[in-house]
Amino acid sequence: MTVDSASPAPIDAVPLRHPWRWLAAVVIIVLVALFVYGAATNAAYGWSTYREYIFDQRISEAAWNTVQLTFWAMVLGVLLGVLLAIMRLSPNPVFTSVAWVYLWIFRGTPVYVQLVFWGLFPTLYQHLQLGVPFGPSFFHVDLQGLSISFILAAVGLGLNEAAYMAEIIRAGINSVPEGQFEASTALGMSWWMTMRRTVLPQAMRVIIPPTGNEVISMLKTTSLVTAVPYSLELYGRARDISGVIFKPIPLLLVAATWYLAITSVLMVGQYYLERYFSRGISRKLTSKQLEALAAAQTGAAHP
Amino acid sequence: MTAPMVLAEAVCKNFGALKVLKGVTLHVQKGEVLVIVGPSGSGKSTFLRCINHLDNISAGRLYVDGRLVGYREARGKLHELPPRDAAKQRRDVGMVFQHFNLFPHRTALENIVEAPIHVKKVKHGRAEARARELLDQVGLSDKAAAYPAQLSGGQQQRVAIARALAMDPKLILFDEPTSALDPELVGEVLAVMKKLAGEGMTMLVVTHEMGFAREVADQLVFMDGGVIVESGHPRDVLSDPQHERTKAFLSKLL
Secondary structure: OOOOOOOOOOOOOOOOOOHHHHHEEEHHHHHHHHHHHHHHHHHOOOOHHHHHHOOOOOHHHHHHHHHHHHHHHHHHHHHHHHHHHHHHHHOHHHHHHHHHHHHHHHHHHHHHHHHHHHHHHHHHOHHHEEOOOOEEOOOOOOOOOOOOOOHHHHHHHHHHHHHHHHHHHHHHOOOOOHHHHHHHHHOOHHHHHHHHHHHHHHHHHHHHHHHHHHHHHHHHHHHHHHHHOOOHHHHHHHHHHHHHHHHHHHHHHHHHHHHHHHHHHHHHHHHHHHHOOOOOOOOOOOOOHHHHHHHHHOOOOOO | OOOOOOOEEEEEEEEEOOEEEEEEEEEEOOOOEEEEEOOOOOHHHHHHHHOOOOOOOHHHHHHOOOOOOOEEEOOOOEEEEOOOHHHHOOOEEEEEEOOOOOOOOOOHHHHHHHHHHHHHOHHHHHHHHHHHHHHHHHHHHHHHOOOHHOOOHHHHHHHHOOOOOOOOEEEEEEEEEOOOOOOHHHHHHHHHHHHHHOOOOEEEOOOOHHHHHHHOOOOOEEEEEOOOEEEHHHHHHOOOOOOOOHHHHHHHHH
């Protein structure tokens, strides 16, 4: 058989052995198997109760409440965070100091304490009204007569979150080079258009990863809203049920399973968001560009 | 005689106690190419930035196409222009930067149509057709879909020139457009600029490219220490500099 000199035979070498990797894997598998066996046979885990409640309607409703609480708290946190970040970067000294004081208070006190405070809000202010001072009133709500613990919980979490989001967004805006402001200004863009079209889209690349962490962290922080008190979210509901049937461990596991499932879904969403906002960063061609080039190579008509 | 495109009368610029421009007087007619040379720190770039009102001047008067830059004069007093009017003035003045400053999250084509569509409210289709025309003019018609990071420095700068041209400016300011480029890429950018000058575009160019100055400029200005030391036709200034500082600077360049 002749060997083509242009394409030499591929290398057929004996691969390097890794005995320690195999040993480590075996040890870990044995330990995990022992733990799983122990957990499965230990009656105190209450797996039958776990199976009974994992898809219980009260639990899935509570999980939905947790998702809604997370959503509204994050919406409030992001919107207020953008406002605070822009205030802190503005040349107006009044805005800068207001934003600074806000951050000082809301980052400087525990979120649990803040939530208790928001729970007591209707005690401090019995009713809200909108109108002219000492004049007529257009709008009036009696706070004590309402069951607004969900709203208070979302507002409490959101106001606390805004302080953290403001710092994340400020860091993102600061990461955009000054030349980008200058180029936009030189093209006749207004300050606001420069922010919206040039700066924020580029800042997003820096803002998204920590914001994803904040969402996941918020999902778990919602378990603190019993302080308000609001107890129709996942952890509160699981605890209420376990209080009635005296089986705390299986219900804790039920709640943990749901938190883990929701977090996993959020992580997938974060991956796609990050990919979208990192476009133009790498020299590597995108799959769309590669397709276009391949099409051009095969002589297809240029679009 | 029509008003000059750029008219500077004793323009001064201070940054705090630091005086960067100490009375620059010059004028550029429509269609003229002015090249500004000088050592770094001489105030060349600051002067360009003042023309576009990226910085405001501290004293003197600066006019573009007969209109005061950044201010409005009423009853013998100057009033700062509101941001909206200042932005409107900048639309007519293109600017090309040393570090290109293309928008990294937009393709070459998107970079070019950005300002026409969002600032001038030109229709999408028309802006895009014009952008493709401009890309063709700067020799990059095949790079419309490329992101800036995928282009060489010279290609990025040519896209930046096309982006400035898309606003149909009355004049273009070039702030050391070839200083950040590898030597073999300088030529392609200068070629585009020469073509523009040939088409009658009014240009103010800060550069160290003496060949370009000799070939293209109508007027050459040598700045040092915030003042114009010497000015005239490039042929005269380059071959027969009168001032000691000009001689010293040019001898180092050539």
